[in-house]
Amino acid sequence: MQLTVHDVLEYELLEGAVVRTAKPYATARPVHWVSVMEMPVENFVRRNELVLTTAMGCHNDLQAFHGFVQDIIDSGAAALMIAMGRHVYEIPREVVELAEQHEFVLVELPWELRFSTIIEEVMIHLNDLHQHERQRSEKVQQDLLKLILADAELEKIAAYIRRELKSPLIITDAYGGVRSAAGWSRIKLEDWERHVSDGVFPIREAISKRNRDPMIRKFCTGKLSGRKLVQVPVLQVSDQPQGYLYVELPEAEGDGRLDVFVVHVLEHAATTISLWMSRQNAVEETKAALRMDFVRELANGEFTSADQAASRARSLGYDLGLSYISIVGYPENFRELFDRRTEDDNSYPDWSKNMIAYIEEEIHYAAHAMKRTIMMSYTNGRLLIFLEKPAESGHENQVNFLDLVERRLRNLLPEVLISWGIGDFVEGFSGFSSSFQHAQTALEIGRSKKGPGHRMDYRDTRADRLLLQLAKTQGMNDVILYTIQPLVEYDQQRQMDLIGTFSAYNHYQGNVSQTARALNLHRQSLLYRLRKIEALTGLSLVDPDDLFLLELCVRTYRIGTTEIEDR
Numbered sequence: 001m002q003l004t005v006h007d008v009l010e011y012e013l014l015e016g017a018v019v020r021t022a023k024p025y026a027t028a029r030p031v032h033w034v035s036v037m038e039m040p041v042e043n044f045v046r047r048n049e050l051v052l053t054t055a056m057g058c059h060n061d062l063q064a065f066h067g068f069v070q071d072i073i074d075s076g077a078a079a080l081m082i083a084m085g086r087h088v089y090e091i092p093r094e095v096v097e098l099a100e101q102h103e104f105v106l107v108e109l110p111w112e113l114r115f116s117t118i119i120e121e122v123m124i125h126l127n128d129l130h131q132h133e134r135q136r137s138e139k140v141q142q143d144l145l146k147l148i149l150a151d152a153e154l155e156k157i158a159a160y161i162r163r164e165l166k167s168p169l170i171i172t173d174a175y176g177g178v179r180s181a182a183g184w185s186r187i188k189l190e191d192w193e194r195h196v197s198d199g200v201f202p203i204r205e206a207i208s209k210r211n212r213d214p215m216i217r218k219f220c221t222g223k224l225s226g227r228k229l230v231q232v233p234v235l236q237v238s239d240q241p242q243g244y245l246y247v248e249l250p251e252a253e254g255d256g257r258l259d260v261f262v263v264h265v266l267e268h269a270a271t272t273i274s275l276w277m278s279r280q281n282a283v284e285e286t287k288a289a290l291r292m293d294f295v296r297e298l299a300n301g302e303f304t305s306a307d308q309a310a311s312r313a314r315s316l317g318y319d320l321g322l323s324y325i326s327i328v329g330y331p332e333n334f335r336e337l338f339d340r341r342t343e344d345d346n347s348y349p350d351w352s353k354n355m356i357a358y359i360e361e362e363i364h365y366a367a368h369a370m371k372r373t374i375m376m377s378y379t380n381g382r383l384l385i386f387l388e389k390p391a392e393s394g395h396e397n398q399v400n401f402l403d404l405v406e407r408r409l410r411n412l413l414p415e416v417l418i419s420w421g422i423g424d425f426v427e428g429f430s431g432f433s434s435s436f437q438h439a440q441t442a443l444e445i446g447r448s449k450k451g452p453g454h455r456m457d458y459r460d461t462r463a464d465r466l467l468l469q470l471a472k473t474q475g476m477n478d479v480i481l482y483t484i485q486p487l488v489e490y491d492q493q494r495q496m497d498l499i500g501t502f503s504a505y506n507h508y509q510g511n512v513s514q515t516a517r518a519l520n521l522h523r524q525s526l527l528y529r530l531r532k533i534e535a536l537t538g539l540s541l542v543d544p545d546d547l548f549l550l551e552l553c554v555r556t557y558r559i560g561t562t563e564i565e566d567r
Helices: 005-009 024-029 062-074 093-101 113-148 153-165 186-197 260-299 304-315 333-338 348-369 396-412 431-450 462-471 476-494 497-509 511-520 523-537 544-556
Strands: 018-021 035-036 049-053 079-084 103-112 169-173 178-182 220-224 227-237 240-249 324-331 374-379 382-388 417-421 455-457
Touching: 005 024, 005 113, 018 024, 024 103, 024 462, 035 113, 062 220, 062 260, 103 260, 113 153, 113 260, 113 333, 113 396, 153 169, 153 178, 153 240, 178 186, 178 455, 227 462, 240 260, 240 374, 240 455, 240 476, 260 304, 260 431, 260 544, 324 523, 333 348, 333 455, 333 511, 348 374, 348 382, 348 396, 382 396, 382 431, 396 417, 417 431, 431 462, 462 544, 476 523, 476 544, 497 511, 497 544, 511 523
Parallel strands: 035 049, 049 079, 079 103, 417 455
Antiparallel strands: 018 103, 169 178, 169 240, 220 227, 227 240, 324 382, 324 417, 374 382
16 A cells, blocks of 8 residues: 555645646556755655655746756656746646656646645655554564464465565575575576576675665665566675575566565565574574484494484484495695685684585585485594495495595585595494494505595505504514614604605615606615615615515504604
8 A cells, every 4th residue: 555646636635736747647656755846856856756846947948947857757756746826837848748758747736735735745644654554564574473483484484475565586595596486487487597597696786876766775676587576685694695585576667566565574574584594594503413413423333222323313314224334534634725815704613614514515415416325424523424335336336426526526625635534334233333443444544655635445454454453562563663763763854755765665676767766866866865774774675574674664654553752
């Protein structure tokens, strides 16, 4: 409900007024305000304003009169009422034609009719309407609040907003992804997705200050399929919208659809959707935390029985009846990447949390693409994954999964290095913790043996695990410390990497030329290093027993299980 030019013309006090132009359009012209205006107009008139004037300064000056009316029309005013009798006795034909051309309402008023009387009548009418609109909008606010308190779904909230606005609408996330729609056809939704892909929506530009409509300036507007959409941001976090409400409005301006009531409903709707999203986010965060705790407890063997674990799993949407294999990932260079950043708007915990969220999203995508169920957690700086292993699948199941994850991460986060450890499959409920422990072992051996950014399968660590067992005996540990310590100390002092030199020399089976090429060393430099190794260890590199002992000590040291003690 709104006040129109036609309603104003029906006032008894305007019985002597004469409508000179565009009378059929008076019923479609809303009146939001009333004012008195003389030249110059400039930007003092706003859209849908009823303007009263004596046209002072326009007497016998056709050009001035024409320009004055043109400025009023350009401002988007509802109508122009001119007091006839002192400054203007007749509206020029050229001005009448101008108004007719723009379908703009010109009204002649008797000179003796006081402007203050008209303004008083219009303001009383507007105040009554505004009071009615406030009551309507308060009812909408209460109804929306009841929907939130009743835990209504977003679809029900969207349907209610559509009924009140009598306009189709769509609710999206921050990137334009559809959360709910009311009154949108499948074809229109497909058109929406194309516009989002092309970057048309969401609208990121600031609202134009040239638009003097106080209603429009509250929101952004755009077009979809030839229809105007009003974009309303919802759930502002650090001035960044977490979603949007889009309401479709008729193309024609001045139809009154974006009036005070509509704006109030949009604001109440945005608040309601924000509450719904906040509640939904809290629920999702709680579920995610519970799932992460469950996976961690499952991996660490903290459940007292398989039935207890299965019950918790069902409540979280997991199925422990499937077969799983454990994979552990360790992001190697988060701190280094954070320190290289130029922005300082985020703390390291917040930044690393966002990075893990990106990685987890790609892991979920890979599992979905392979049609595999996963259970995942992030704890102690490690990604803990239980990947479904169908009965007919072999080693390629987890290999293909990690290949897909790494391929996508190279595009999204090309500088991030992640080391992976792949466990083996163990039957039964205890197999969860066993597979996890094996994946942990494989990760640590792979990091020390291959370096950051590689993957290691537990099945390929048999020799290294044997060395670990040997190193746990006190006598073997003493031999390793005694043999390797001189090389470690020399490398720390001179930065010569004698341990790496020996490993390369042994890899190429004592071939000096191949070793020198691999290490990018001159032959004489390599020979100098080999002699230094023999001198420091007291071992001969041509004696098979000495070679075996030195290789054993170096390999055990490199997998990080022996601490070199200062003596």
